[in-house]
Amino acid sequence: MGAAKFLRGLARKFDQSGLAVVVNTGDDERFYGLHVSPDVDTVIYTLAGVVNPATGWGLAGETFNALSALGRLHGKPWFNLGDRDLATHLYRTERLAQGATLTQITAELARRFKVKAAILPMSDEPVRTFVKLKGKAPLPFQEYFVRGRARGAVEKIELRGAHDARPTTDALAAIKRARAIVIAPSNPFVSIGPILALAGVREALAAVRDRVAAISPIVGGKTIKGPADKMMRGLGHEVSPLGVARLYREIASLFVIDVVDHRYLEPIRALGMRAIATDTIMSDPDRAAALATVVSRALSV
Amino acid sequence: MGAAKFLRGLARKFDQSGLAVVVNTGDDERFYGLHVSPDVDTVIYTLAGVVNPATGWGLAGETFNALSALGRLHGKPWFNLGDRDLATHLYRTERLAQGATLTQITAELARRFKVKAAILPMSDEPVRTFVKLKGKAPLPFQEYFVRGRARGAVEKIELRGAHDARPTTDALAAIKRARAIVIAPSNPFVSIGPILALAGVREALAAVRDRVAAISPIVGGKTIKGPADKMMRGLGHEVSPLGVARLYREIASLFVIDVVDHRYLEPIRALGMRAIATDTIMSDPDRAAALATVVSRALSV
Numbered sequence: 001m002g003a004a005k006f007l008r009g010l011a012r013k014f015d016q017s018g019l020a021v022v023v024n025t026g027d028d029e030r031f032y033g034l035h036v037s038p039d040v041d042t043v044i045y046t047l048a049g050v051v052n053p054a055t056g057w058g059l060a061g062e063t064f065n066a067l068s069a070l071g072r073l074h075g076k077p078w079f080n081l082g083d084r085d086l087a088t089h090l091y092r093t094e095r096l097a098q099g100a101t102l103t104q105i106t107a108e109l110a111r112r113f114k115v116k117a118a119i120l121p122m123s124d125e126p127v128r129t130f131v132k133l134k135g136k137a138p139l140p141f142q143e144y145f146v147r148g149r150a151r152g153a154v155e156k157i158e159l160r161g162a163h164d165a166r167p168t169t170d171a172l173a174a175i176k177r178a179r180a181i182v183i184a185p186s187n188p189f190v191s192i193g194p195i196l197a198l199a200g201v202r203e204a205l206a207a208v209r210d211r212v213a214a215i216s217p218i219v220g221g222k223t224i225k226g227p228a229d230k231m232m233r234g235l236g237h238e239v240s241p242l243g244v245a246r247l248y249r250e251i252a253s254l255f256v257i258d259v260v261d262h263r264y265l266e267p268i269r270a271l272g273m274r275a276i277a278t279d280t281i282m283s284d285p286d287r288a289a290a291l292a293t294v295v296s297r298a299l300s301v
Numbered sequence: 302m303g304a305a306k307f308l309r310g311l312a313r314k315f316d317q318s319g320l321a322v323v324v325n326t327g328d329d330e331r332f333y334g335l336h337v338s339p340d341v342d343t344v345i346y347t348l349a350g351v352v353n354p355a356t357g358w359g360l361a362g363e364t365f366n367a368l369s370a371l372g373r374l375h376g377k378p379w380f381n382l383g384d385r386d387l388a389t390h391l392y393r394t395e396r397l398a399q400g401a402t403l404t405q406i407t408a409e410l411a412r413r414f415k416v417k418a419a420i421l422p423m424s425d426e427p428v429r430t431f432v433k434l435k436g437k438a439p440l441p442f443q444e445y446f447v448r449g450r451a452r453g454a455v456e457k458i459e460l461r462g463a464h465d466a467r468p469t470t471d472a473l474a475a476i477k478r479a480r481a482i483v484i485a486p487s488n489p490f491v492s493i494g495p496i497l498a499l500a501g502v503r504e505a506l507a508a509v510r511d512r513v514a515a516i517s518p519i520v521g522g523k524t525i526k527g528p529a530d531k532m533m534r535g536l537g538h539e540v541s542p543l544g545v546a547r548l549y550r551e552i553a554s555l556f557v558i559d560v561v562d563h564r565y566l567e568p569i570r571a572l573g574m575r576a577i578a579t580d581t582i583m584s585d586p587d588r589a590a591a592l593a594t595v596v597s598r599a600l601s602v
Contacts, residue, residue, distance in 0.1 A: 033395030063366050069388030073413050083384045087370030094334030112374050 002217055002224065002282070003039075003184035003191065004046040004056060007117075009288025010182075011047055013296065016116035020174035021047075024186075025102065025121045026129035026159060026194030027141040031079050032070055034089040035096055038142070039191070040106055040121055041088055048113035056225075059084050078147040103168050120174055122195045125165035129190050132156040134234075141190060150227040154234035157189045162197035167204075171195075175204045180299040183214035185280060187228040188247050189235065196251070205251035213254035213295050215280060216241035220260045224281065242267045249273055254298055256280065256291075274298070303518055303525065303583070304340075304485035304492065305347040305357060308418075310589025311483075312348055314597065317417035321475035322348075325487075326403065326422045327430035327460060327495030328442040332380050333371055335390035336397055339443070340492070341407055341422055342389055349414035357526075360385050379448040404469050421475055423496045426466035430491050433457040435535075442491060451528040455535035458490045463498035468505075472496075476505045481600040484515035486581060488529040489548050490536065497552070506552035514555035514596050516581060517542035521561045525582065543568050550574055557581065557596055575599070 010019060021043055028037045038057065045051035045059060052058045062082030071077050081089065088109060095105045101124040110119045130138035131145075133152035144150065175181060186192050196202050205212055218241055222229045229239050237243040241257040245268045248255065255273045257264055258280040268275040276298055282288035311320060325340045339358065346352035346360060353359045363383030372378050382390065389410060396406045402425040411420045431439035432446075434453035445451065476482060487493050497503050506513055519542055523530045530540050538544040542558040546569045549556065556574045558565055559581040569576040577599055583589035 032391045033398060034391070063364060063384065065364050065384035066367055066387045066391075069385035070391060073388055073392045073410070083364065083366035083387075084370035086367045086384075086387065087374055090333045090335070090367075090371065091374045097334060109374070 002215075003186045004042050004051070005282040005288050006182070006184045006215065006292065007043060008046055008285055009282060009290070009292040010296075011117070012285060012289035013292045016047060019117035020120055020178065021117055022120050022122055022171045022174060022195060023106075024191050024194050025123060026127045026162070027145070027190065028126075028128075029079070029140060029142045031081060031089075032074070033093070034081075034086070035093045036079075036081070036089050037092065037102070037106075037121070040102075040109075040119060041085070043119055044088075044106070044110050044113050044115055047110075047115045047117055047119075050113065058082050079142060080146075101168075103170055118170070118174065120168060120171045122167055122171055122201075123165040123198055124168055125161065127159055127161040127165045127194050127198075129194055130158040130160055131190070132158065145190075145227070150230070154227070154231045157193065157231070157235070159194050159197045162194060163199070165198055167195075167198040167201050172200060172204055175201070175208065178208070178211065180296060180301040181205070181208065181212045182295055182299075183212065183248060183252060185215040185217040185224075187217060187223075187226055187231065188244055189228070189231050202251055209251060209253045211299060212252040213256055213299050214244070214248040214252040215256040215291070215295065216244050216258065216261070218244055218261075219258040219280060240264060242271075245271055245273060245275075254295075256295055256298070303516075304487045305343050305352070306583040306589050307483070307485045307516065307593065308344060309347055309586055310583060310591070310593040311597075312418070313586060313590035314593045317348060320418035321421055321479065322418055323421045323423055323472045323475060323496060324407075325492050325495050326424060327428045327463070328446070328491065329427075329429075330380070330441060330443045332382060332390075333375070334394070335382075335387070336394045337380075337382070337390050338393065338403070338407075338422070341403075341410075341420060342386070344420055345389075345407070345411050345414050345416055348411075348416045348418055348420075351414065359383050380443060402469075404471055419471070419475065421469060421472045423468055423472055423502075424466040424499055425469055426462065428460055428462040428466045428495050428499075430495055431459040431461055432491070433459065446491075446528070451531070455528070455532045458494065458532070458536070460495050460498045463495060464500070466499055468496075468499040468502050473501060473505055476502070476509065479509070479512065481597060481602040482506065482509065482513045483596055483600075484513065484549060484553060486516040486518040486525075488518060488524075488527055488532065489545055490529070490532050503552055510552060510554045512600060513553040514557055514600055515545070515549040515553040516557045516592070516596065517545050517559065517562070519545055519562075520559040520581060541565060543572075546572055546574060546576075555596075555599055557592075557599070 102121040129141040132138040241264045245255045262277040265275045278294045403422040430442040433439040542565045546556045563578040566576045579595045
């Protein structure tokens with residue numbers, strides 16, 4: 001998850017209490033009756049410094065005894081839920097049943113994990129991302145991504161519920177108030193796309209476009225991790241930083257690409273964006289912090 | 302739990318597939334949004350041979366990582382839920398939400414655990430046992446028993462919902478069809494009492510009284526484990542096998558007491574019951590099997 005790595009870098013440079021993170025909930029899923037918010041949890045665990053460094057999701061030093069027992073009752077599991085991670089999902093599910101919003105619950109969880117940044121689910125209403133593969137019925141995102149290991153030619157992304165779900169007032173206020181906004185090097189269709197699809201979000205970003213940067217998730221013609229490149233291809237976009245820049249040109253004034261892609265600087269500038277090339281491969285926290293520094297300076301923060 | 306030990310003994314002597322166990326659900330409780338049926342689970346785990354032998358409840362070799370993480374979110378837990386045990390509660394809770402009955406769910410769980418005996422929750426409708434201590438408001442059973450460690454002078458037992466809850470047709474049919482019925486040496490008020498309080502259960506047992514035995518949970522003036530003796534005292538009953546026999550005289554024809562209590566044989570016979578004295582301390586499975594043999598022979602099975 002490029003967003004999590006970038007956040008870790010940002011948190012090295014800036015005090016967490018000055019950060020607000022608007023997080024996709026389109027890939028939330030119910031497992032065993034529990035409401036799981038994979039992106040929200042990854043952001044919390046990352047900023048809390050307890051994320052499993054090997055996977056980038058879940059908790060470090062986790063055990064999976066409940067899951068193996070669930071396998072006995074339900075058949076082989078395909079989504080990994082650690083024992084301590086389960087506590088997070090139990091907490092969220094119980095609070096939702098009590099009528100609390102995802103926003104409230106996320107704030108409670110973040111506080112328990114001593115995360116000072118504001119973690120803001122994009123919406124308190126359900127959005128479900130479906131991925132349609134060639135010749136198949138649309139699959140809920142986690143079934144495509146985890147169960148199906150992101151294999152197959154992507155034909156279409158459906159953001160079910162995105163037309164009816166409203167962004168939270170906290171998320172919109174964060175966009176309005178921020179001195180700088182960075183669209184992380186995440187999947188433009190299934191990570192950033194659901195947020196942008198909510199009514200008013202594109203407009204809110206466009207209104208502060210001067211303060212918005214986006215970082216290309218495409219480096220050297222592919223993604224570091226994840227299926228963004230395959231999705232771009234399948235959905236008819238050019239698989240390059242330029243292809244991504246086109247998606248964000250109306251909402252971001254600055255586009256950040258990797259040095260290996262410097263030849264795209266001019267074509268991106270021709271879209272009406274500022275463009276800079278830097279090292280965007282966040283192979284360790286220092287390099288993530290360096291990227292955060294470059295981006296924030298370019299936004300004059 | 303005297304019932305579980307006795308069941309283990311029964312299962313040594315008889316084929317499990319011939320056994321039906323009607324189980325108390327009055328001490329069911331919700332923890333972290335999960336429906337926990339402690340007595341049902343103890344019976345399943347015991348008959349599956351996977352119960353924690355040290356405690357008599359929960360699973361052998363269990364870990365508690367989810368619970369410790371829940372403690373971080375909710376404050377120090379007082380009810381122990383193991384990681385693999387959680388799978389059982391997750392399964393039950395999800396199936397209840399889907400509209401399945403406790404009876405169906407228990408059968409599903411028993412099958413997954415390869416338990417051949419029929420495990421029958423007493424009711425598919427909620428009954429909640431409350432314990433009123435002197436000078437205090439009534440506490441749900443688990444709060445009294447686990448959180449409060451069964452301390453305090455018991456003034457009253459309230460079986461909330463018992464008037465409205467119906468015994469299941471499976472439980473009533475099992476009583477009607479059984480060649481022999483044993484009321485286990487369990488707490489007469491909070492383990493057996495809720496079952497007997499359901500409309501029609503006492504009548505169903507009275508109709509087959511000749512085939513019903515009860516084993517005294519009081520041996521030498523106290524219980525082996527648990528608060529039955531304190532409850533008998535607090536509720537104004539004689540703390541002896543005779544005191545227990547009086548509770549069951551209309552529904553059981555045979556009363557089984559420990560050899561140390563042989564002086565109660567005649568007083569119990571005077572109640573109109575047959576009475577036998579044998580070793581009722583089930584300190585190991587062999588002795589539990591021996592007790593099961595004595596009781597079943599006395600019922601001519």
